[in-house]
Structures are given as structure tokens and as C-alpha cells.
Amino acid sequence: MDTRTTAQAFIQRWQGVSASELATAQTFVIDLCELLDVPKPHPTPAQDYMFERPVTFSHGDGSSSAGRIDCYKRGHFVLEAKKLKAGAHTKGFDDGLLRARSQGEGYARALPADEGRPPFVLVVDVGTVIEVYAEFSRSGGTYTPFPDPRSHRILLADLAKPEVQARLRLIWTQPNELNPALIAAKVTREVSNQLALLARSLEQDGHDPHTVAAYLSRCLFSMFAEDVELLTKGSFQDLLLKHRASPDTLQQMLRILWVDMDRGGFSAALTEDVLKFNGKLFKGGSADGYSLLLRPEQIDLLVQAARANWREVEPAIFGTLLERALDPGERHALGAHYTPRAYVERLVLPTVIEPLRAEWANAQAAALLLAHEAAELEAHPPEVKTKKDFAALDRHHAAVRAKWTEARQQVKDFLHRLCTLRVLDPACGSANFLYVTLEHLKRLEGEVLNQLNALGDTQDALDLGRETVTLQQLRGVELNQRAAALAELVLWIGFLQWHIRTNGRASMAEPVVHDYGNIEHRDAVLAYDRQEPMTDASGKVLTRWDGATFKPHPVTGQRVPDEAAQVLQWRYVNPRQAQWPQADFIVGNPPFIGASTMRAALGDGYVDALRAAWPDVPDSADFVMFWWARAAALVGAGAVQRMGLITTNSLRQTFNRRVVQAALDGGLLASSAFSAAAGWADAGAGGAGAGGAGAGAVAGWVGAGAGHAGGLMLPNAQKSAPGTPHPGAGVAHLAFAVPDHPWVDSANGAAVRIAMTVLGTGPAEGRLLTVQREQASEFGEVAVSLAERRGLIHPDLSVGANVAGARSLQANADLSNRGVQLFGAGFIVTRQQAASLGLGTVPGLERHIREYRNGRDLTATPRDVLVIDMFGLTADAARQRYPATYQWLLERVKPEREQNNRATYRDNWWLFGEPRRVLRRQIEALPRYIATVETAKHRLFQFLDGVVLPDNKLVAIALQDGLHLGVLSSRMHGAWALAVGSWLGVGNDPVYVKSRCFEAFPFPDLDPAGALAERIRSLAEQIDVHRKARQAAHPDATLTAVYNVLEKLRSGEPLTAKEKLLHAHGLVGVLKSLHDELDAAVLQAYGWADLSLPADTDTLLARLVELNAQRAAEEAAGTVRWLRPEYQQAGRGEQVALEAESDPDADAPDVGALPKPAKVALAQRPWPTGVTEQIKTVAEVLAAAQRSLDLDGVAAHFSGRGRWRDRLPTLLDTLVALGRARVAGGRWVDAGL
Structure with a gap:
């Protein structure tokens, strides 16, 4: 017999227990x-599964305090147990559980970073209830009721x-x-693969891909409908099986079924009534291709797909996979990775949900405060001794009812806000961001309704008169027609x-589906009257290579562009900025296209029209920055509460960062777009339209006829000092950022690196998350561990020293350049091939077939190749001299x-695309120069011989002195380059942005002939010689x-057998000692020998930023500390700017920026009249104080008349109950400190 405790015995034992917690x-x-x-x-040294697990709370003032988790299991849960005296389902009981939940979440936040946050928080009232809360992204989000607000309480x-x-x-x-995302992912992937097979088969039968996509969309919605019993369970699948042997009958039966589903009523196909589904999906029943004629084997594929559990399909990834399945051009990527739901949530939560939860926390606190006051008032009625006392009692009862009504109204007001706000994804694809947003809005709605019910509101949660979150509130713009249709379906x-x-x-209710028109199929950044084919001066229509079709070369056999595969070049008539639908929040993932590849991807006509419509967005900015600039302008103008977008991680680089800097300084103005007459472009009508919360906060968005609305005031266009906000502009702040994060391109499944940024209104600090560890998991998802810092987030997505505000110095000008950019692999030859072309036998050819190095040559095994360099020769001269x-x-x-779109590359085909004229002048008189690989794991510098031509992936620095090599090779410069540079590639390697x-x-300011300079010079030469x-x-x-071995030595990690061999071959111990001595000498040169690196990196960066500012001030006054005065003062700097303009990949000059103040001091303010505003304002006072405050300390921040202080103790206690404050010894402190 099983001796384990049975469930019934367990329940009987614990039912009604009254002992203490x-x-x-x-x-x-x-x-x-x-x-x-x-x-x-059980207790273990690792403390990974135990009772009374100790944790330490670190506070903003540098102090700490101890706490203990009732029960903890690492990677699983935090359990907070109580034994509440009140009975179940009373207000006191609910308040007690709310306090316990807040306490448990506080413990989860206090856990060491290397342990991460567990996915669950369990709140236990012993013998009564277990509440379950989950947060599967484990990245700092709010724990929400699991599995949903109606069933999380056990x-x-x-x-x-x-x-x-x-x-x-x-x-x-x-x-x-x-x-849920992991459970549904497998089902979703299997379904998508089956649909892809069927789509391919139907297209091979001659059906148009768009017709196939629409047909299969109707099929899969029918499969979903039968699984959730909107159609009779199994009825669609039975229909397929019944008519498998008669495909023509099935074709007609499906047509009949879908027409009936559109209008509702009796369906002959199923011989029963069906709901009225309505919407777009089932319209057009008389059109050709509405229902396709299938072969039996194709019907079998449909049956196979119908057998999947469509209840479990994950909409967050279904759209992406379905789009690949139905798009012939993307079907090859179906087996590739998809963007995991957790990645999407990582942006959606701080952009939309966290601000709303902050609002809800204020509304909930106000409701609980009023409920407490109502209960207190109700418990102390006036004595009734005379007839007159009955009137007083009536007034008392009326006051109690009014308090309860006011408490419930606080919740209803927030519910109205929640059910009328709008969220826009201006590049929505198949709606994964919008769906994740919807789900979290519905979760929050459930919590709000639970609270309303707890406060005694008796209205049925399903009452049709009650407001609810609907799809009407989610708006999207999408250029791809198939994706836009799938977005609505998803x-x-x-x-x-x-x-x-x-x-x-x-x-x-019926109709089941509504056609809200909330997903717009159009361009999100460019509007125009019409497209016309481009023509040349003679009237000939212009075309370009399609960029995708190749053929073998008849001589070499290599893949070369097929010149016959041409597409039209289009001219866009009357180009202008496109309108966006009105919204309170903007979130999404615009397309990743770099500035240098926009013309190849989009065509000359489109790019020219785009630049004309957006004259203030720099030509060097990536395509995504048009979305970022528009969204940021709307935030700055107050029209949008927050915006959050995915960009490539090059956002931190100068050419994109200038747009970010302008937004933070208030320089992104939506000038005429926000005039009273401009109006909003409203998608769909109804409750979430003009009447929604936030409508009219600013009087309009970009109108179709607004001309150059948007007027982006970038720093280089400002008439005031760089970094100074434009008069009247609203500054913004980065509320959340992840500078570098793995991502999956939705179109092709390729792994890329991205940045996440969330912009909010006004000046404030933000949360900066950085990836600490990455670990591959199922379906290609990379599970990441994140560390968080809070503070003012700078435009380069950093917290701490504002390295992004550093200015370029004249002292360093005209010395650095990227190497030549070939634009043609045929320029590279082996030594044998060079000899066959005449090297060594044809006079003068040695000047045109040269030594050549790229990044791999320097960091890995050299290729030992040469490059053909016809610089200085015309095509005729090259043909005559070297045929x-x-x-x-x-x-x-x-x-x-x-086939290249740039005329200079196309016409001068025998020359490098970017021959780097200035670089050649910079190094022509030098026997050697310094080089570093632009994108590399380790920031290393070395000397190259002056005859070597550097590749585009090398940064050449035209200095030959070992002193300069030593400073650049030090940890000081390495830390600086890491902080101000960028990151690139799946490997996430640092980029040296010159x-x-x-x-x-x-x-450092050193006498070049001094002993310390000579010491640095000698150590640098020794390092260079030793390595070579x-x-x-x-x-x-x-x-x-x-x-790699050197880094392990520094960290103290043990070496593998292979690494020990490398240690011996490279004499890495010697190399380490040389670097250590060099670092010490360079620190001494700066006068900063008090620093210890890497521990004091933040201090080092702050000092370097300060020194940069001092040098900039000196230069403004006429003193320049030239690094190579004999060359730099020869007046050649102007040439660098000229060449940079011709190079789409060149770094744009940085105008610098002035640091912004980190804090805005809180002055004494009037005591607010509304309860919600009182809660919000007191919470802000605690957060800004950065220390604990007693009652008088809190009150000192306010002024007012009457007995406003009487409410403070209860208000503060409510903040503690909700986990937003802590109290000890009569002093309150913000919970985040």
C-alpha cells in the first residue's frame, strides 16, 4: 500500500489550521x-534549495540589509508563506496576499545576478490558498498571474x-x-512545415501564390475554429475525409462552408448552424480561386495539418513561420530559426506594459487606500441615542458608500484607460509584437477585473456593457501584402x-470576427501620388539588376550577375513622409537595411524619394532610423507615451547615434505635423479611436499633405551649441536599452545582433541591460543572462561616464583611415597568378600588384596574397601597359x-571602389604605420610595412613612433575603444570606429625624448617584435x-592542453609581463597611477572624458597638441572630409555633445487633490530621495492647507503593501533602492 500522504488526507490535515506562519x-x-x-x-553549501535562504538587499545610499526567503529553489521559484488570520475572500485576506506577493517579488529581485531570477513566485496562505505568478523571460519583468488571472489561485x-x-x-x-511559448512552439513549427508542403504543391499546379495563401488561410482558420469549438469539434476534418475521394465536391463544399461562416446560419456543408464569423477572411465567395480543386494527396496534407492541436498554436511565432510557408521567396528559410517570444517580450514589456503597470499600481494603491478609509469609517458609526442621531447615521452610511464607490471608480477609470489606449507597430510584419502586446494587455485586464470584484463590484465580467481590451486598439502598418493579411489572421x-x-x-458574441481595418497595407515611411518608370535623357526606360539572379561566367566559371535579370527603376511622384495611425505607444521591429546597401535593396528612385521626403535624416543613417526618428519625434512632442524599436546594434555608431542624441536633447521636432490642423491618420473607427486615452495630448500626427513635417533638428544642423535642446522642444530619455542582443531575422532566419531602445518623455534615468552569457537552446533560440544597471542612459547606450559626449580632437585629425575597399574579389591574386600576369618580368607592374593585408591576415593565418591596384591609371593606360x-x-x-548602382563603381570598374586617396597620402612618406583590425575580439595594434596596402577591414593610423603604438596598445586605450566603439556580427565583436x-x-602629454616616453616606446617595440x-x-x-590564452591567464582560469601548447609556442607569459609593464607606464604618463585596471575602468573613462573636454577647450583657444605636426599642419585635413563624403561606409565627423544633468531636483510642490496623483507623487518623492525618509521628511516635500498630512501614514503603508516601498524604524524608502 502506498504510504504517501493522499490528497484528501493532506487537505483534511491543513484545513482550518490556525497556528502561526x-x-x-x-x-x-x-x-x-x-x-x-x-x-x-535541504540545506546545501550552494543554498540552491532550502528554507530561510538568506538574501541581501542593496540600497541606493550604499547601505544594505538582510532578508530571508521562506523557501527557495534556484531556477524554479521563490515561495513566500503567510498564515493570515482573516478568512478567505475578505478584503483583509486579499491585502495580506498582495503584501506577500510584493515581498516575494522583492526577494526575487534581490537574488545574486549569477543565479538569475526564478520563473515562479509562489504565495502561500498556509492551509488556505497557493497563488502562482510567473515571469518566463527572467529579465526583470513583472511576475503575472499564472496561467491567467482567473485561475492562478489554487x-x-x-x-x-x-x-x-x-x-x-x-x-x-x-x-x-x-x-506556454515553448509548449506551443513545437506544434506551431510542425503545422507550418505541413502547410509549406501543400503551398508548394498548389503553386506547382499553377495557382498564384497570393491565391494559395488566401485559400490556406481560410483552411487553417477553419482548423482552429473546430479545435476551439467555434465550429463543431472535428467537423472540418470530417468534411475533408468525407470528400477525399471527390475533390470537386470538396471544392464546392468548402466554398459553401466559408460563405456560410461569413454570414452565419445554417450550413449545408456541415448540415448544422454555424456562427457568423464575418471579417475579411471569408469574403468573396464567388471569386475564382476562393476554393481550390485539390488532388487526394493534397487533401491528405490538409487532413494531417487539421489533426494538429490548434488550441496550442503560438501566435507570437506562427505568423513568421506561416509567412515563410506561404511565400515562395522565403520558403527556403522555413527550417531556419525564428524570433523567440522571450525576445519580443523583452521589448514589449518596458515599452508598453511596464508604464501601464506603473499606472495600475497607482490606481490600485488609491483604490486600496480609499477602501481602507471606507472600512475604518464603517467600523466607527455614530451612536444613535435620539431621533436626530438617525440623520447623522444616514449621512455616515452615505459617506461610507461614497468611499467604496470612489475606490471602485479608481479601478474603473484605469480600466477605461486600458481599454481605449492604442498601440502601433509601424512595421508589423505578421504581428508578433502586436500579439504579445495583446496578451499582456489581456492579462493586466484580468488583474484589474479581479481587483474590481474584490472591491465589491458585482457586474458580471462578461457583461457586454463593460469595456474590454479588443483588437481595435492594436494598429499596424505593413508594406508586404501577404504579411499584412497574416497579421490580421494571427x-x-x-x-x-x-x-x-x-x-x-x-x-x-456574433459576429466572431470584426473588420476593424487596423492593419494597413502600405509604406510606413514614404507616401507618394504614384510610381512612374524612370527614363534617361533620351526617354529610355531605366532598369537595374534584380540583385538575386546569377549565371556562370563563360571563361572563369564563377558566379556573376545575370545582366538579363532586370527590374524597373521607379520614380516616385510627390514623395512625402507617410502618415501613421494615432497611438499611445509604438513598438516594433523595422527592416534592417544599412545605409550603404539601401540603393541595392530598394532602388535609386525609392532612396532618392526617401531622402527628399526626410531631408534632415543623415544620408549615413540606416533605413531603420527613419522609423526611429519619426517615433522619437512623436515622443518628444508628447503625442506618444513611449516608443520601443529594434535596430541593428550599429545604433551606437556615430552615423545613427546622432539621431538618438537629437532625440535626447529635444532636437527631434515634429514641427508642422503637430499643428492643430494637421490631424491624426486614424485607422478604424470606434471606441479606441479619437475618444481613447491620450488622444489630443498633441494636436496631430503627420498628415499626408504636411510636406516636410517632422523637421528633425540634428546636432549638426542646430544653430545653437551642439547638445543644446531646441527652444520649446520637449526632451526625452532612454527608459530602457539593451545595446547588444542576439536576434533572428524574421525573413530568412539569419542570426543577427540588435539593439533595443525605449524612449520616454522628459528627463529621467533608465534601465540598461547587458548580455552576460549566451547559451544555445532548442530551435536555435539563444538563452541570454542579463545584468542590469540604472542611471542616465547616454546616446551610445551606456551608463556612467558620458563617452558619447567626447569631441573629436584636432590633435588626432588626418591620421586615421580605413583601408581600400575593393568591390570585386577578382582584384586579389596569389603569387603564382601574379607571376603569370608578369610580376617580376613586366617593368612597372610591381607598382600595381602590391602586398595586401586584411583583418584575417593579421589576427589569424595570413593568406599570402597580393592585390591588383591600378590606382592612377585610366582604363586605356592599363590596357596598353599591362594587357x-x-x-x-x-x-x-x-x-x-x-551591375552596381553607383555610377563611379560601375564606370571605373578597373579601380577599387574606394581607393582611399587620402590614406595613400597619409602613409606614402612613412616606412611603417600602425594598423588595427576594425572588427575583432581583441583590440590589438601592430606596425605594418609602408609598402603594404591595407584592406577596408583594417584601420590604418599614419604614425610610425613606437610611443604612439605603446599608448594605443595599453589597457587605457583598449577600455576607451570598447566604450566608444560599436559591436558587429553574430560573434558580437567590438568595432574600432576611428x-x-x-x-x-x-x-598623454609627454616629452617625446623623456625617459618615460622612451620606456613606453621600448615596451611597445618589444611587444611588436615578440609577437611577430x-x-x-x-x-x-x-x-x-x-x-585568448593571455585573457585566461589574467582571469586565473586553468588552461586546456591545447592552450598550454599555445602558451609555450607564443611565450604568453613573456607577452603578459610586457603588457603589464606597458599598462603601468602609460598610467604613469597620465598621472593616474592610483588606478587599478580593470577594476577602476569607470573612473578611468570619466577621467578620459574630462581630459577630452580640457583638450577640446585648449584647441578652441588655439593650442593643439599635434601627434604628427610636420604632416598635420601641412593643410591636408580638408581632403579627408572630401573623401569621407564619397564613402558610404566612412565614419561621419562627430560634433560631440554636452553632458546632460543626471537628476532634476525636486522642489516643494502643492499637495495633489486626487488620490491617484497623491500616490504617484509620494512614490516619486521616495524614489528621488535616494535614502530613507521619516514622516516629516516626506511631508517636507509638499505644501498645502487643511489636514492633508492625516492621509500620509495610510498612503505610505499602502505603498509598502504593494511592494513599492519598505519601512523600518518609522522610516520609508523606495523599494528599488
């Missing part, structure tokens, strides 16, 4: 573990249910198995999933260059490999 909680958890058949807590009696026990057992053993499937899971099938070499280029370079890393770097000697002796001792 401390006496009962641990026994309750132990008994619960026995019931669930899971291991019990009563003691519910523990008899097997499904409840199974849920709790997984929380103890495999919590990720409960993650949103409706997601909405219906949530509605039925929460409210049941019986609650479904063999000319023919080589004619066959291997010209075919590719002929305009920031070199030109703004202040070198070890590489020559041991080819495996590449720089990357050697410095």
Missing part, C-alpha cells in the same frame, strides 16, 4: 512535497485535482515545461484563443561591377589564439 509554513511545504512526490528542501481543495498537482509538480521539477487567432481559454466558448592584367580584371571584376576611438582619444617572431616560428600562434 513560522510554526506551520515549513511543515506545510514538506507535506506538499510529499503529496507532489518531489524532493524536500484553493486547498483544488489540490485533490490531478491537473493541479501536475502543474505544481512541474514548478518543482521542470518549470520551463510550463512556459491577431484574431490569438484573441480568440485568449477569450475562449479565459471565458469559455459560451461567451462568444594581361587588364584582361584578368575585364573577366573577373567588370561583370560584377557593371572617429570615436582614435580621433576623440586624448593622448612567435608567429613566424609557430603558425598556430595566431594573435587571436595567443590573446
